[in-house]
Amino acid sequence: NAGVTQTPKFQVLKTGQSMTLQCAQDMNHEYMSWYRQDPGMGLRLIHYSVGAGITDQGEVPNGYNVSRSTTEDFPLRLLSAAPSQTSVYFCASRGGGEAGNTIYFGEGSWLTVV
Amino acid sequence: DQQVKQNSPSLSVQEGRISILNCDYTNSMFDYFLWYKKYPAEGPTFLISISSIKDKNEDGRFTVFLNKSAKHLSLHIVPSQPGDSAVYFCAASASTDKLIFGTGTRLQVFP
Numbered sequence A: 001n002a003g004v005t006q007t008p009k010f011q012v013l014k015t016g017q018s019m020t021l022q023c024a025q026d027m028n029h030e031y032m033s034w035y036r037q038d039p040g041m042g043l044r045l046i047h048y049s050v051g052a053g054i055t056d057q058g059e060v061p062n063g064y065n066v067s068r069s070t071t072e073d074f075p076l077r078l079l080s081a082a083p084s085q086t087s088v089y090f091c092a093s094r095g096g097g098e099a100g101n102t103i104y105f106g107e108g109s110w111l112t113v114v
Numbered sequence B: 001d002q003q004v005k006q007n008s009p010s011l012s013v014q015e016g017r018i019s020i021l022n023c024d025y026t027n028s029m030f031d032y033f034l035w036y037k038k039y040p041a042e043g044p045t046f047l048i049s050i051s052s053i054k055d056k057n058e059d060g061r062f063t064v065f066l067n068k069s070a071k072h073l074s075l076h077i078v079p080s081q082p083g084d085s086a087v088y089f090c091a092a093s094a095s096t097d098k099l100i101f102g103t104g105t106r107l108q109v110f111p
Helices: none
Strands: A004-007 A010-013 A019-025 A031-038 A042-051 A054-057 A064-066 A076-078 A087-094 A103-105 A109-113 B010-014 B019-025 B032-038 B045-051 B056-059 B062-067 B072-077 B086-093 B105-110
Touching: A004 A087, A010 A019, A019 A031, A019 A087, A042 A064, A042 B086, B010 B019, B019 B032, B019 B086, B019 B105, B032 B062, B045 B056, B045 B062, B045 B072, B072 B086
Parallel strands: A010 A109, B010 B105
Antiparallel strands: A004 A019, A019 A076, A031 A042, A031 A087, A042 A054, A064 A076, A087 A103, A087 A109, B019 B072, B032 B045, B032 B086, B056 B062, B062 B072, B086 B105
């Protein structure tokens, strides 16, 4: 079972470049989200989506865009990369049932902006 | 404003003893709480959860306690094992789809 798949796993960007982190899930989950993990900051919610065509901002949305054209895919776009966006990014999805107890995370994408 | 706080960045416990990880929250609307475990270079994995209508939930060696009046929850691991060494995140939800995570506590279990 693929679960939640993130690509790329590692990426180095120059300041000002743009890129897209891909996220796909094969569990037909309605809810998908992106988090970033930074030392001492835990996991912070960037953007989330409760279904195709619906997205909303999380705690730290600035500098990122998302779209949800299909149930399976939830790409995260960095419009103009900045060193402050150096982080580990996790995509997650959740199915039905009680909030959160079936949330699945991808393996993470390590992004360095120089 | 950090709505979910884990004030201890690290904890070191001897194998076989109890590990107690703490978490405090500020939003009284939170009604569902979870603990996740994370190994290096892997995504977080769900460990145990508790609804606000309960004050305790147990699953094997793991027990979560919730004190709503103090806005505090804790995770007890008994007995601790070396394989429990990881970063533990608590998370909370307010009947929405958003999960808010704490900053994490790194647990090290030594022989």
